[in-house]
Amino acid sequence: MRRKLSIFLASLGMSLGLGMSAVGAQADASEDLSRLLQPLGSISGNFRQTLKDQKGKTLQKSSGNFSVQRPGKLRWQTGEPFPQLLVTNNKQLWLYDPDLEQVTVRPVDNRMKETPALLLGGKVEDIRGSFSVESKKGAYYLTPKRASAPFKSMVIRFDKQGLPETMTVRDGMGQTTDIRFNGLQANPRLSSHMFNFKPPKGTDVIRDE
Known part of the structure; x- marks a missing residue:
C-alpha cells in the first residue's frame, strides 16, 4: 500500500478542413x-487522494501537501494513515518513511519524467516526448509512450484559473488513484532547502543506485 502512495510522492477531430487527424489532435492537445503548465514555474498546495481497486472499491484515503518547482523539483508529503515524504532536487530523490525510520535514496533518471506528480514540475517540453495526449471536455488524457x-x-x-484541479492515475493492475487539489498557490517563492533532505539521526539510509 505504501508503494502506491510513493508513485506521487517516489500526467478532437474531423477531416476535410473541418477538423484534424488523430495525430494532429494529439499534437494540439x-x-x-x-x-x-508553462506559466507555472512553481506551485504549492494541499491534496486529498483516494486509492480504489479495479471494481471502484475504496482501499485507502490520505491527504497531505506538496510543492513543485521547475525543473524537476518536488516535495510531496503524505499524512496519516501512512506518513511519507518524497523529495527531489532534480538530481537525487529521497523517499522517507518516518514510521520505519528509513529513507531510500536514488539518482533521478529519465523515468522520473513519467511520474505523475513531476508532470507539474518537470520540463514542459518533455510532455510530447513522454506521453500521448488527447483532450476531451476540458480534460487531458495522457498515456505514457x-x-x-x-x-x-x-x-x-x-480549474477556471488554469490551475490543476484533479488528477486520476491508473496503474497496471487496474487500480486508480484519484487526487483532488485545493488551496493552490501559483508561482510562490520556494526555498531551495525544501527540495533537499537530511535524514533525522538514527534513520536507516538505503541507497538504490
Whole structure:
C-alpha cells in the first residue's frame, strides 16, 4: 500500500478542413496542455487522494501537501494513515518513511519524467516526448509512450484559473488513484532547502543506485 502512495510522492477531430487527424489532435492537445503548465514555474498546495481497486472499491484515503518547482523539483508529503515524504532536487530523490525510520535514496533518471506528480514540475517540453495526449471536455488524457512506465494512464483537469484541479492515475493492475487539489498557490517563492533532505539521526539510509 505504501508503494502506491510513493508513485506521487517516489500526467478532437474531423477531416476535410473541418477538423484534424488523430495525430494532429494529439499534437494540439499536447500543445494546449503545455500552454497551461508553462506559466507555472512553481506551485504549492494541499491534496486529498483516494486509492480504489479495479471494481471502484475504496482501499485507502490520505491527504497531505506538496510543492513543485521547475525543473524537476518536488516535495510531496503524505499524512496519516501512512506518513511519507518524497523529495527531489532534480538530481537525487529521497523517499522517507518516518514510521520505519528509513529513507531510500536514488539518482533521478529519465523515468522520473513519467511520474505523475513531476508532470507539474518537470520540463514542459518533455510532455510530447513522454506521453500521448488527447483532450476531451476540458480534460487531458495522457498515456505514457514507454510500456515500462510506472502507470498506464492519467487524466488531469484544470480549474477556471488554469490551475490543476484533479488528477486520476491508473496503474497496471487496474487500480486508480484519484487526487483532488485545493488551496493552490501559483508561482510562490520556494526555498531551495525544501527540495533537499537530511535524514533525522538514527534513520536507516538505503541507497538504490
